[in-house]
Amino acid sequence: MSSPRPTDRPPAPPTVLEPEIADLRADLGDADYTVDGLARALGSVASAALHREQPLPALRVTARPGAGSAALLCRLFPLGQAVPVPDLDAALPRTGARGLLRLGLVERDDEGAGEADGGTAGHDLVRATCDLRPYGTEQDMWWVVSDRSEIATGGPLSTEHVLGVGGASSTLAGWTPRPRVERALDLGTGCGVQVLHLAGHTTYRTASDLSERALAFARVTLAMNGVEADLRAGSLLEPVSGEQFDLIVSNPPFVITPRRDDVPRYEYRDGGRAGDALVADLVADLAAQLRPGGIAQLLANWELVEGEDWSGHVHGWLRGTGLDAWVVQREVQDVAEYAETWARDGGHRAGTPGFDALYAAWLDDFAARGVDRVGFGVVTLQRPGSGREPWRHLEHVPTPVAGPMGPVVLAGLRARTWLAEHPDDELLDTPWQVAADVTEERVGRPGADDPQVIQLRQGGGLRRTVRLDTLAAGLVGACDGELTARQLCSGLAVLTEQPSAQVVSAVLPVLRELVADGLLH
Template sequence: MTSRADAALVARLRSDLEACQFSVESLTELWGEQADAALFRGQRVPALRAIETVDSPLATLARAFILGLPVTIPDFTAAMPALGIDGAVALGLVDYAGSSDEAQWVVPRLDLRPYSFIDSHGAGEFFIASDLGELALGHAIPEHHVLGVGGASMTLSGLMVGDPVGTVLDLGTGCGIQALHAARHAQHIIATDISERALELAALNAELNGVPSIEFRLGSLFEPVSGESVDQVVSNPPFVITPRTEGVPAYEYRDGGMVGDALVASVIRGTASHLRPGGTAQMLGNWEYTQTADAFDRIAEWLEATGLDAWIIEREVQSVEQYAETWIRDGGTRSGTPEFDELYRAWLDDFEERGVTRVGFGYIALRKPVSGSPSLLRLERLDGPLGSSALGTTIAASFAANDWLVAVGDAIADARLTVSGDVTEERHYWPGAEDPTVMTLRQGGGFARSYPLDTAVAAVIGACDGELSIRAIVDAIAQLLEVDGVALLVETLPSIRELVFAGVLLPPQR
């Protein structure tokens, strides 16, 4: 999607960005950590104050592309000597403030910033171009807005399983950030979007970051890959639940055009039709709670006929009021204005009409079995702090643990397990007591789960050093507690299975 002339200009752009060290680290050093944190919250004044008297190419690019402010033509020319102003105009990065013959300033037309991360392949950094946000525009964003890297996209990139694969489908690519991440472990990426502008910016970002393995296709949901199958699907789909009411903006980057959470259900079913055996999918989604149905019951129905292994992790639940406020503000409409109140009423009317009381948000991990029927349907609520932002490794390990549990069956009693190195145990005592009143197992990494322990399970875990089988450990504990060993084994094994899936206990040679 990038012409040869554009490719040459993009190469010059990349050269200029690298020459002035346009990186996350350099920008943080330029204006300080507190100003950086304020920018993340959508406030630019601290950063602006920090660089008011700074005259450098880095400060010029920061003012233009991150703070969204005009810069003088001499300053911009000095900051971009290889690309030049005409090249930046040709790429759509800036425009002259007035006629090109008389202008003394250039104004930004795109947001362009560095983005750093750490995944299973190590540290990395991309340059990401997207549309100007509300801060730079000074008003609500338009419906065709192409979003840059935000909290949701960083969450999804962390969920992405990074095992080597052939083909990845990035469904609803937006600015292309997930496709760029996928290129670190996939031979080929198909990136789709309903927005031509999104695909243009995603192609620019692929060229800017030297990633040639992405194929861009225009179309809705799975239409661009009709009849094809892939090894992995990643998607931050346009799942936001928006009233289908006249006057309510339908932003392309977040609104799928369907009623309620039907878009998420559609993506799950479509994934089942396009995954190869052994293929996986990681995505984000919303789901509705109604007056008569729990969201998990509805999700289970979506999954029932797909033939997929499924793991749903709910991270947050909001009231319909909180949900409406969040997404109306996300579009740039400010609280306390007549426009905000009108949109707020439309959202609440829609939820009331359909009997929706709350909305959940979370992660969806799917896998197509290599053969046979699905062996995993797990729906859980984990709303505490996470032990890691890179959860793709955890997801892959848990799917592997599930396969081991299925294969070993009842013979797990004869397995020799070990405790993961990130696990700690807490014990709380009444003053002067010899025995603890509360015992809790805590996982340091992954989903940072905590498990309340009874005496028997705590003793079993404490003895899991790979030397003795679970059966032998339980028999020894039963003798100490003077209880029946067989009954104690039956009572203990469900907890052992759960801890294996969670990565607290590790099977042999994993």
């Protein structure tokens, strides 16, 4: 098999020099090189195209005279173009091209003439050695430093590539519950994105990665944002053996990759194990690293043979761990879709001989193990605070959800834990109230006295739809936080002329479901 060789080893990671980092941080802020500022500089069309990894509109916008400092920095870093030194000096007056050279964020462009003194005199152009771009949430704004994307390199990525903010890291950040805790671990930190999110609700942060290159980028990312963490080198949980944490987050190298020498092994996605064994083993090992009540949030792939139930497969990972688990399968791809996704991911183009060879390698690998599809999902684990039996909830939710999901995950953990630790009598003796985002829908034939369908719709979170019978609908309709569920059941028994115990027996499973899923508080 002959596949395109990934690009040569990329430039060395940048260096942390505190005075220059502080100057650069101030310059980037003054240049409005922020998420909102960059969106304004590019405009909606170019911004959307760049998000789709189509750089041409952004290249055109940033080439216009007077486009501004944020546009120039976008041209230099995300777009990977050489820029004139005088323009860069004007955009970053404290740092200038000299400061970026000292930090290792840029290098002289080949078109410039060499000079031994390390300055920029006589050099008209510089080019970025890495990607530096704004990233944030509604509450926070950061800068993230990583290797250049394929937009900037113009070819397949190096196998040592350190990924910036991608779809998986954004998904993990959005789904992570964020209670205020003392100790947190980012397992497989990459360029340090998850540590930025952890900084707002944790006291001590540890981040680990097998890649020294990734740790170098994480060090710069954290320095750029004034965030502290203990960075450690090593595989998976090895660097924190014997330690425990209140929260562990991980975007592990979960991609199922053929174990063949002629298939590139990208460090950011390939953990060196066959199939889904890496994540299965990680799940098995996490219990020892969690404090009682501690939470682990991670992403995972699982491979499935023909006819295999995905929930049964993942249940096998959980057996013997003693951990509570909430697993949401978000997507299922057949083996061809999966192969196409990850053959393209490293920068290989569909239809080329190298792409086709990689595609075939994935298909052969899956066929050898009888795999016909691959699931992707979000795994939330919790170590029980007592010796009770763990609860497990696995569900398939392929539809859009309302982000961020982190608060929903935390509320779901708390609700399911409460249900696991309290008997049905306490559930019935609690007054419940319908959540503010829940609406009721009744559907029936025109002119009919009663609806044929009664269902609840959840506006936020997983946007669940729950179908109710008349008894359950009556219970929910009266849940205003005043009367207990048991009192409401007694009232329904009178109205329907049924024994109270029979009403309780009928509505109890629905009540548990609605409490667990956050439709009742």
